[in-house]
Amino acid sequence: MQRPLNAGGFRDAARRALPKALFEYIDRGTEDENALRCLRNSLDSITLVPRVLTGHPQRELRTEILGETTAMPLVVAPTALAGLVSHNGEIKLARAAARMGIPVCISTQSITTIEEIRAGAPGASLWFQLYMWKDRNLSRALLERVEKAGVTTLVVTADTPTSPKREYNHRNGFSIPIKYSLRLGLDVALHPRWLCGVLLRYLLETGMPTYGHYPQEFRSAVTRLSIAEAVRLENLLNWDDIHQLRRWWKGKLVIKGVLGVHDAHLAKTAGADGIVVSAHGARNLDIAPAPIDVLSGIADAVGHDLDVLADSGVKRGSDVLKYIANGARSVMIGRLPLWGLATNGEAGAEDLLAMLRDEIDVTLTMLGLQQPSECHTALQRTRLTPQRSGTKSKFAEQGS
Template identity: 40%
Template sequence: MTTSDPGIEKLPRKRPERRLPRPSEIRPLVKFRRPRFDARERRLAHAHTIEDLRIAARRRTPRSVFDYVDGAAEQEIGIGRARRAFEDVEFHPRVLRDVSRVDASTDVLGARSALPLVLAPTGFTRMMHHEGEIAVARAAARAGIPYVLSTMGTTDPESVRACAPTARQWFQLYLWKDREASEALVERAANAGYEALVLTVDTPVGGARMRDIRNGLTIPPTLTLRTLAGMAVCPAWWMNLLTTEPLRFAALSGFDGTVEELVGRMFDPSVTVEDLRWLRARWPGRLVVKGVQSVEDARMVADLGAEAIVLSNHGGRQLDRAPTPLELLPRVVDAVGQDCEILLDTGVRTGADLIAARALGASAAMIGRPYLYGLMAAGERGVDRAIEILGAEYARTMRLLGVAGTDEIRAEHASLRSR
């Protein structure tokens, strides 16, 4: 127990003297923001995180479209685990390092990228926003990072390539049951100048995406009582859909049905190692295999000549409770990191997540949902904003860690906390 100084107690209390503030003192405190008349700019001005873009996206798009992006398979356990894995990363900063300037760039698949970041392939992108794949490709080109166009894209490969001819663009492939159609698509990608082919291998069948099933999502969206009611909530989205080029699959024209029916037609449960050998012999550029989920499969794919592997559980959208890529990453890097490049997909939401992936051995990480939230929120400028947010978070985390360049990030800078 402490006692006060009796001398202090005897001092008279003196209240602060009040006065009117001088105009010269008030003037520096008055900051009026210039009004923003552009609705997109107003939305993006309040978007400081990817979660902010997610909230804006939910307000701008019909529920079934938002749920298609936001949802995952069955009970959505896998995507939750992927996020928790990043939350369990502990950073180990160093102090007294000169970080007045930082270099976020690094080599990804044989060329320089402004960030260790790749915009992942996503299907039906013009359904999310009428600007679609063109907007995403242009934003990636401005940012100096690669973009992967999906087989299930809604803009043809030639148009996407032409919109940013000097940018780094890769093409993602599902091996269809119709091998001749697959081979024709591979030839189109090669002729258009795509620098890499990304073969997705975790889709023998489509996952059970319960939100889509309950919403009755079709491509293009059908006019039912529910969707007509949704027009009142998202009139701009519907106006853009109905007054621009009809929504179609650039690689599979003339299809009309549910997502599940499309997946059943395109995906092939009979794909084996021999098909990967067949593809390796036909593709002249760099080959990336996406959807690897075990050390044993990583070794197999590396032995078959892939230049890179993407550890991915498809954003939790295929097999629920599949291995968490971030937790698998260090073991795969130890096993095949000297033989091929390792990228990471699933669960990345912040620039700090990119640092974690890099520290645990990935050369770069792929994102899908984060840039789609930006696209849904504000079109091309929304994708720009998503990349800006991740880049700013990445650079700030680098400085706080005490590293001046991406190539300095090592295993000593991060670890997975045991649960």
């Protein structure tokens, strides 16, 4: 099959390959999708000024992040249910990331367990994302498994104190438990490649997919509701929990979902090694700022003490460089690897990552720079689009 030319092409191919309910679960935002539009507008409004005649023969994309050297400044973000996009999707993502020399962060809500992913992708740099359960002892036991699987970096998601209001999921019947309806049945039937290659294959080989990390006694198929209080996501998570996690977890600790300077300082005080300045892909809070708009203030405040990552809205290699220009050391990508996976499994995910690497390289060359970390020198400190009246410069500190 012909490789799509850009992320938009991969997304189009994924739209064709996946049932609409699954495609929209990945693609869309929350409520009125204002935050989603804001992400794109903010990224599009940033320009970088090239240096000319610098004559660098070669770029150096290697990056140090949380004590690791990665081949480029990218990390595959944690995405729940990635294993529904392709059979054993989480293992395929881990293999593709390993071949491209970047880490992959596995979600607490993956279908495949961290042990299975380690066995399927022995050379991968695996990070793990934690959604804390109500029963802390169960979460602690999970962390012991995660550590045994050779995970070095734990990413604690801090921006999901409740379930977001994603109305399209309700309309499509895509919720946990999945609601059977004629509409959903037709949607699945109209995507026979996914039906046979993913769903039926799971049903024949291992049964209806479950959240793999949930303890056996609480595990239920994604079509049924797990009502057990013990494994409900902790909605009361607070900074004391992070201090406690710091005592439990000896590896690198990262707080994901920080959007304000004050919280970045609290993360540092709690002993975190890094933060992800993230709006959860504009999937949670529809009035959240675009991370790119608050990033430089946060990076200026804590960037000397913490490794600052950022995510949300990346479609191009140039978006990655815009995040780095504003102070991120590395960038997480959520939807894009899933589009690659949906398009052509493991090879598709790898193609997508290779395409992004090439785009980063071309953009860096055009900028006359050698390394992504030099991009801050190219930052154009005015916006292309006019400021809304009453708003401060995006470089002013926000939210704290």
